[in-house]
Amino acid sequence: MDISKSVMVFIEHNGEKIAEVSLELISEATKLAQKLNVSVTAVAMGYNIQSDLEMLGHYGCKKVYYLNDKRLKHFSSIPYAKNVCDVVGRFKPQIVLFGATVMGRDIAPRVASQLKCGLTADCTELKIGEHQMGKKLYKDTLLQIRPAFGGNIIATIVSPESVPSMATVREGVMKLGVADHSKAVKIEKLSCKLPDEDFMTEVLDIIREEKSVDLKGAQIIVSAGMGASDEQALGLVKYLASTLGGVVGGSRPVVDSGVLAKDHQVGQTGVTVRPNLYIACGISGQIQHRAGMSDAKRIVAINSDPNAPIFSIAHYGIVGDVNNIIPKMIKAYKEKV
Amino acid sequence: MSLKMIVTVKQVPDTHNIVGDAMKPDGTVNRAVLPTIFNPEDLNALEEALSIKETVGGSITVITMGPPKAVEVLKESLYRGADDVVLISDRKFAGADTLATSYALKCAIEKLGDYDLVLCGRQAIDGDTAQVGPQIAEKLGINQITGLVSVLAASKKSITIKRQVDDGFEIVRSKYPLLVTVNSTANEPRSPRAKRVMAYKNIDRKFCDESYVESYLGTDGAQPSPSILSHIREWNVESIGADALQCGLSGSPTKVKKVQNIVLTTSDVKQVPNTDVGISEFMRELMDEHIIG
Numbered sequence A: 001m002d003i004s005k006s007v008m009v010f011i012e013h014n015g016e017k018i019a020e021v022s023l024e025l026i027s028e029a030t031k032l033a034q035k036l037n038v039s040v041t042a043v044a045m046g047y048n049i050q051s052d053l054e055m056l057g058h059y060g061c062k063k064v065y066y067l068n069d070k071r072l073k074h075f076s077s078i079p080y081a082k083n084v085c086d087v088v089g090r091f092k093p094q095i096v097l098f099g100a101t102v103m104g105r106d107i108a109p110r111v112a113s114q115l116k117c118g119l120t121a122d123c124t125e126l127k128i129g130e131h132q133m134g135k136k137l138y139k140d141t142l143l144q145i146r147p148a149f150g151g152n153i154i155a156t157i158v159s160p161e162s163v164p165s166m167a168t169v170r171e172g173v174m175k176l177g178v179a180d181h182s183k184a185v186k187i188e189k190l191s192c193k194l195p196d197e198d199f200m201t202e203v204l205d206i207i208r209e210e211k212s213v214d215l216k217g218a219q220i221i222v223s224a225g226m227g228a229s230d231e232q233a234l235g236l237v238k239y240l241a242s243t244l245g246g247v248v249g250g251s252r253p254v255v256d257s258g259v260l261a262k263d264h265q266v267g268q269t270g271v272t273v274r275p276n277l278y279i280a281c282g283i284s285g286q287i288q289h290r291a292g293m294s295d296a297k298r299i300v301a302i303n304s305d306p307n308a309p310i311f312s313i314a315h316y317g318i319v320g321d322v323n324n325i326i327p328k329m330i331k332a333y334k335e336k337v
Numbered sequence B: 001m002s003l004k005m006i007v008t009v010k011q012v013p014d015t016h017n018i019v020g021d022a023m024k025p026d027g028t029v030n031r032a033v034l035p036t037i038f039n040p041e042d043l044n045a046l047e048e049a050l051s052i053k054e055t056v057g058g059s060i061t062v063i064t065m066g067p068p069k070a071v072e073v074l075k076e077s078l079y080r081g082a083d084d085v086v087l088i089s090d091r092k093f094a095g096a097d098t099l100a101t102s103y104a105l106k107c108a109i110e111k112l113g114d115y116d117l118v119l120c121g122r123q124a125i126d127g128d129t130a131q132v133g134p135q136i137a138e139k140l141g142i143n144q145i146t147g148l149v150s151v152l153a154a155s156k157k158s159i160t161i162k163r164q165v166d167d168g169f170e171i172v173r174s175k176y177p178l179l180v181t182v183n184s185t186a187n188e189p190r191s192p193r194a195k196r197v198m199a200y201k202n203i204d205r206k207f208c209d210e211s212y213v214e215s216y217l218g219t220d221g222a223q224p225s226p227s228i229l230s231h232i233r234e235w236n237v238e239s240i241g242a243d244a245l246q247c248g249l250s251g252s253p254t255k256v257k258k259v260q261n262i263v264l265t266t267s268d269v270k271q272v273p274n275t276d277v278g279i280s281e282f283m284r285e286l287m288d289e290h291i292i293g
């Protein structure tokens, strides 16, 4: 293994814990690093978060560069971006990955701009491959696959001459590896030498909103679309979900109408889910919705319109009124168990 | 001193109402099936600037980089209340990724001179990256606040903002100069004003008759009143003092290797009859496969 090279992950910490997406990215980086025969490193910053960093090792990270400073307790664009630039400049990873979270999307572009590197947004798949440009063949290049144009196309993007290649990835897109508690990470402390003038954003207040549902972790999701958004039908959707031991999801217009909270939204601008079972009730199946659920192992679509696009990705289709079908499902289930 | 604001806006294909393939087989954008619109969140950015102007006072200049046709979004901006607009257009900008785009916009902003607040949309609906705003801020060497959902207080010195983050909201304050990116939930953009539409209808029509390098247009020969813009300025690579190598394709580290249209894969969908028996057998099948327990 070439230890002078690495795949680096930006670790996001909100003052309480490491973001899930950072661990997912460490898992993904481990796969990429194996192909490149390099190691996985990370860069983290905050105030007194060292004990949380230990778990990075369990997912395959070999070394984390850690900047501990009271001023880094809260996120602030310029200091965070400058620190990442400094670490990348010193330790020269080949690839740098960021979560496509609000924080990641805030600093990654700044880092790319300062280092004049390519940055690919919202990748759904990362691969190592070749790229031919003119006469030159670039080996071991990061192939970054991402949807664009509102999900209507999938593009493969490369930055063959950019060192490093940088990409952002949404939460839930990469699979979390299995934690191996025997593996440890080396924590290398660095100091933050930035002047106070770089801390230009004053944080006056932080309002945390607890998630009312954990869609990402759910194995069974029953989702309501506009065809199941009135009180009666939504009640049935909720009842079916609780009967099957699942949770309730929804399409965007249902969330926008206020009957479900924002964290119930499945889709491009909501959560990407991969449950064992996804039951779409009165959902037409527009591309932005499908973008968040098409990887479910079993998709059941219930829709009164036999030509609804949702049927083209469903494994099971039931044509008819949700108000009539859901009670039959609940009844059948209860009789069998 | 009054607040000087710059809003960056982009004309985009209406990616949410596509009929047919978004891309042609040769990998270029299939413009024929894509009507162009004002990038939705850029309307929110403009609206936010207009309401800050109403409370604090100041001026709003809207800039866009794009083909000559992009003047349409500038005209729209004038209808809604922008004081000045600039089109940045040059074949040398073609093929720009976000790095090259933000470089060109940075050069244009510096050419405009003094500014306090730059407002961008959070994200454009075609490239979908949300990278241009923060990259302009880095290149200008100024602070940035992304994900603005409301302005809680604005003065001539600083601004207090509520921003959306993944697990809630943050209330933050910064002095100028500052760049913000505005979320769709921030406001309801106002409609074009009839009076302003009347005043600026001609600016575009006349513009289209002109050659596309550095055109200065008058309004119908009539004496322009001081509050009415008399021409749309158009700048190119040279006039913004940009290094051509850092623009367009040559200034873009990212390259599109391959593009694929999304075609719905018709899976072999199993039709479940909507009858008591049909649904009962279906639920049994799910249980047998341990999908439900």
Ligand SMILES: Cc1cc2nc3c(=O)[nH]c(=O)nc-3n(C[C@H](O)[C@H](O)[C@H](O)COP(=O)(O)OP(=O)(O)OC[C@H]3O[C@@H](n4cnc5c(N)ncnc54)[C@H](O)[C@@H]3O)c2cc1C
Residues within 6 Å of the ligand: A224, A225, A226, A227, A228, A250, A251, A252, A253, A254, A265, A266, A267, A268, A269, A270, A271, A281, A282, A283, A284, A285, A286, A287, A288, A289, A292, A302, A303, A304, A305, A308, A320, A321, A322, A323, B016
């Ligand atoms: C930038 C952008 C991002 C977006 N992001 C998302 C996203 O993250 N998630 C998302 O879901 N959407 C998103 N959308 C919206 C998306 O384009 C669709 O508008 C939305 O998914 C449609 O929701 P729906 O299927 O519930 O409603 P509709 O399209 O109105 O469909 C309702 C369906 O219910 C059926 N129906 C009606 N009555 C009954 C009944 N009694 N029984 C059975 N079926 C019935 C109808 O046949 C129809 O198919 C986004 C849009 C944009 C522009």
Ligand SMILES: Cc1cc2nc3c(=O)[nH]c(=O)nc-3n(C[C@H](O)[C@H](O)[C@H](O)COP(=O)(O)OP(=O)(O)OC[C@H]3O[C@@H](n4cnc5c(N)ncnc54)[C@H](O)[C@@H]3O)c2cc1C
Residues within 6 Å of the ligand: A119, A120, A121, A146, A148, A149, A153, A155, A157, B008, B009, B010, B039, B041, B042, B045, B063, B064, B065, B066, B096, B097, B098, B099, B101, B105, B119, B120, B121, B122, B123, B124, B125, B126, B127, B128, B129, B130, B131, B132, B133, B254, B256
């Ligand atoms: C399929 C596809 C995939 C792409 N993927 C990437 C990628 O991963 N990485 C990359 O670097 N580039 C990528 N690009 C190129 C990118 O779309 C262009 O650089 C584009 O000019 C700006 O990016 P955006 O549309 O994502 O804008 P965003 O960064 O999403 O736009 C944010 C805001 O910046 C402002 N803004 C953006 N463009 C302009 C403009 N021309 N004039 C005025 N204001 C503007 C607006 O206020 C806008 O709301 C891709 C392009 C395509 C077609």
